[in-house]
Amino acid sequence: xxxxxxxxxxxxxxxxxxxxxxxxxxxxxxxxxxxxxxxxxxxxxxxxxxxxxxxxxxxxxxxxxxxxxxxxxxxxxxxxxxxxxxxxxxxxxxxxxxxxxxxxxxxxxxxxxxxxxxxxx
Amino acid sequence: xxxxxxxxxxxxxxxxxxxxxxxxxxxxxxxxxxxxxxxxxxxxxxxxxxxxxxxxxxxxxxxxxxxxxxxxxxxxxxxxxxxxxxxxxxxxxxxxxxxxxxxxxxxxxxxxxxxxxxxxxxxxxxxxxxxxxxxxxxxxxxxxxxxxxxxxxxxxxxxxxxxxxxxxxxxxxxxxxxxxxxxxxxxxxxxxxxxxxxxxxxxxxxxxxxxxxxxxxxxxxxxxxxxxxxxxxxxxxxxxxxxxxxxxxxxxxxxxxxxxxxxxxxxxxxxxxxxxxxxxxxxxxxxxxxxxxxxxxxxxxxxxxxxxxxxxxxxxxxxxxxxxxxxxxxxxxxxxxxxxxxxxxxxxxxxxxxxxxxxxxxxxxxxxxxxxxxxxxxxxxxxxxxxxxxxxxxxxxxxxxxxxxxxxxxx
Numbered sequence: 001x002x003x004x005x006x007x008x009x010x011x012x013x014x015x016x017x018x019x020x021x022x023x024x025x026x027x028x029x030x031x032x033x034x035x036x037x038x039x040x041x042x043x044x045x046x047x048x049x050x051x052x053x054x055x056x057x058x059x060x061x062x063x064x065x066x067x068x069x070x071x072x073x074x075x076x077x078x079x080x081x082x083x084x085x086x087x088x089x090x091x092x093x094x095x096x097x098x099x100x101x102x103x104x105x106x107x108x109x110x111x112x113x114x115x116x117x118x119x120x121x
Numbered sequence: 122x123x124x125x126x127x128x129x130x131x132x133x134x135x136x137x138x139x140x141x142x143x144x145x146x147x148x149x150x151x152x153x154x155x156x157x158x159x160x161x162x163x164x165x166x167x168x169x170x171x172x173x174x175x176x177x178x179x180x181x182x183x184x185x186x187x188x189x190x191x192x193x194x195x196x197x198x199x200x201x202x203x204x205x206x207x208x209x210x211x212x213x214x215x216x217x218x219x220x221x222x223x224x225x226x227x228x229x230x231x232x233x234x235x236x237x238x239x240x241x242x243x244x245x246x247x248x249x250x251x252x253x254x255x256x257x258x259x260x261x262x263x264x265x266x267x268x269x270x271x272x273x274x275x276x277x278x279x280x281x282x283x284x285x286x287x288x289x290x291x292x293x294x295x296x297x298x299x300x301x302x303x304x305x306x307x308x309x310x311x312x313x314x315x316x317x318x319x320x321x322x323x324x325x326x327x328x329x330x331x332x333x334x335x336x337x338x339x340x341x342x343x344x345x346x347x348x349x350x351x352x353x354x355x356x357x358x359x360x361x362x363x364x365x366x367x368x369x370x371x372x373x374x375x376x377x378x379x380x381x382x383x384x385x386x387x388x389x390x391x392x393x394x395x396x397x398x399x400x401x402x403x404x405x406x407x408x409x410x411x412x413x414x415x416x417x418x419x420x421x422x423x424x425x426x427x428x429x430x431x432x433x434x435x436x437x438x439x440x441x442x443x444x445x446x447x448x449x450x451x452x453x454x455x456x457x458x459x460x461x462x463x464x465x466x467x468x469x470x471x472x473x474x475x476x477x478x479x480x481x482x483x484x485x486x487x488x489x490x491x492x493x494x495x496x497x498x499x500x501x502x503x504x505x506x507x508x509x510x511x512x513x514x515x516x517x518x519x520x521x522x523x524x525x526x527x528x529x530x531x532x
Contacts, residue, residue: 005476005530013531036471036487037501059501061471062531106471 003097004063013062018072020055027120031058031113033105038064042113046121051075051083056110063103068110070094075114084118086111122420124428128511130155130416141481144516149297149327149460149507150485151349154413158353161412162405172401174378188404191411192394198414199325199344200335201361207397208407211358212326213242215345216291218360218397219322220246221373223289229255232286234279236261237497238296241490243324247291257286262497274303276311283315290321294328294339298491298503299450300433300457302332309340320366326350329359330509331429331458333422336361348406352509353413357406360397367393374399417510425510429459432508432517436461439521443528449503460507462489468531470502476527482520 003009025043032039040058044051054072074094075083091111092099099107128134133153136143145153165187171180173188189203196206209215227233233247237260251258259282261275279290290312295302309321321341328334329344330351336344341363348357362370372379372390376399381389390396417425434454440446445466451457465473474486485505488495495503506520 005472005479005527010530034488034492037492037495038469038471039501059469061469062475063471103471103475 004066004099004103006097009066009097010062012069013065016056016065016069018055018069019057019065021057022053022055025055027117029113029117029120031109031116033064033109035102035105036061038106038109040064040068040109040113042068042110042117044114044117044121046080049080051078051080060109061103061106063099063106064109067091067095067107071110071114080118080121083114086114124511124513127420130157131511132156132159134511138481138483139479144480144482144519146506146508146512146516146520147483147485148330148509148512149350149489149505151355152330152352152509153511154352154354154409155416157416158409158412162354162409165405165408170405173404174395184404187408188402191407194411194414195359195407196361198418199329199346199359199361200337201344202364204393205336205361205364205367207360207362207367207394208402209345209358209360210356210403211347211349212324212345215343215358215360216242216322216324217246218373219343219345220250222370223320223322224250224254225371227254227256227288230286231256231288232259232282232284233257233289233291234259234261234282234287235291236263236293237493238263238299238301238491239291239293239493240297240324240326241492242326243291243293243322244493247289256288260493261292264497274308276304276307279308280311280315283312283319285316287312287316287319290319291324292322293324293326294334295325295331295458295460296450296494297327297460298462298489298494298505300460300462301450302328302456302458305339305341313340327458327460330417330425331460332426336363342366348410348413351410351413352416353410354406357403357410359410362393362397364393367397370397372396372399376400378402420510426458428510429508429512430454430457432512432514433457433459433461435514436506436508436517436520439517443521443525449498459509460505462503462505464500464503465528468528470504472531473504473524473527476530477520477523480519480523480527482523484520 022043026046029042038060043055045053056068131153169183171184173185193203196203322343323341325344325346329346344361349355379396379399447464449462470486
């Protein structure tokens with residue numbers, strides 16, 4: 001069962017705190033999942049190697065939105081280096097649910113975009 | 122045959138998914154297999170397995186007979202001759218084979234016509250030829266067929282695109298998203314009236330499993346289809362090539378089993394269809410596919426069409442009752458094969474499929490390998506239910522009821 005459809009996670013999906021844009025972001029990065037057409041735009045504000053603020057925007061499914069929310073919540077206040085070291089397993093741990101093979105692509109969309117964004121800095 | 126009796130032939134329908142009885146509505150992706158097909162393949166491996174066309178021994182002779190009988194069964198099912206039917210891995214494999222053969226005669230500036238509706242497998246091969254050969258890919262926009270209630274094929278647009286440089290017209294018989302049955306007979310008549318040398322390639326992946334298909338009536342040059350979408354096994358499919366063309370065309374793959382004579386200087390090819398089947402073929406797959414064809418024939422393709430169309434009509438009617446639902450393709454089920462794609466405002470197709478999975482219902486969500494069509498429709502993704510002979514109205518009612526509950530969760 002796709003346990004992403006648990007009530008508390010759906011609350012996160014409906015009211016994601018990190019959805020939106022940042023004024024004068026340090027970096028903007030788009031992520032795309034060609035299999036389902038999901039698109040996420042990631043914005044980061046970085047000061048002295050610390051991620052001060054992170055936001056996402058786009059058309060995406062619940063898995064993708066919740067994953068973005070959990071990841072951005074986690075990286076805010078952490079160093080760029082810490083964020084660069086994040087692996088798929090770490091993201092899945094943050095999600096705290098099992099994700100099917102197909103929907104792994106939805107879950108990791110934001111992580112891939114984050115890595116690309118950080119490499120630009 | 123009653124649906125209840127038919128369902129008993131499909132062992133997988135006994136399965137429970139997430140504690141609920143499986144409701145399988147993803148038949149356009151792949152259909153389930155009746156025990157007759159599974160047993161025929163098991164029987165082949167247990168009693169007759171050997172390489173074909175090579176051995177003198179009894180088993181090889183038996184395997185060869187089974188393989189060639191399967192070819193005859195499948196060829197006749199689509200109104201063709203055994204010499205015209207090449208076994209392949211499936212539709213994608215067949216379309217790529219056609220593209221490989223036809224590209225040899227494509228020169229710079231030549232034109233290939235296709236439509237925006239095509240599955241990637243009937244789009245990318247032509248796009249690649251155009252890129253490699255400097256040819257022009259002309260894409261029918263199909264704007265008419267994207268509006269609700271107006272599914273007609275834009276014949277005038279096609280006629281306007283035809284030119285002295287047109288070499289290939291490639292299109293699907295049934296759209297895997299819109300469900301529309303395109304008027305292939307009329308299209309090929311127009312195209313061949315303009316120039317009989319233009320090759321007409323038809324993707325039959327969604328038509329052969331759902332509606333009666335006769336290659337002679339269609340008046341086309343190539344038909345491609347997959348076994349696994351028509352109750353047969355995975356890894357086997359068909360490529361029908363009109364006889365005169367099949368005789369003329371040079372193979373697309375070389376190796377064992379497809380030759381006449383080989384010397385250091387030169388090789389010559391076997392007769393059609395064997396010259397198109399290099400290497401050891403998928404005999405068990407062919408045997409399974411022939412059994413699937415026999416199963417469908419026993420029910421009758423007119424009945425399969427009627428049953429799946431009725432289900433599509435019921436699904437469309439019930440979906441339209443829900444709020445903010447947009448049905449893709451014609452609303453009149455008579456103009457469709459048994460599949461219905463839809464979008465629900467504000468809810469991602471993945472989430473629709475996700476909540477339904479929790480209820481044991483299997484549907485497809487995404488772009489269904491039709492990115493250009495989704496872009497033309499201004500959609501990121503869509504959800505699709507697709508039917509086969511074993512599906513019931515009761516299953517559709519359960520799907521609608523579960524969808525209602527799911528939407529409450531997601532909104």
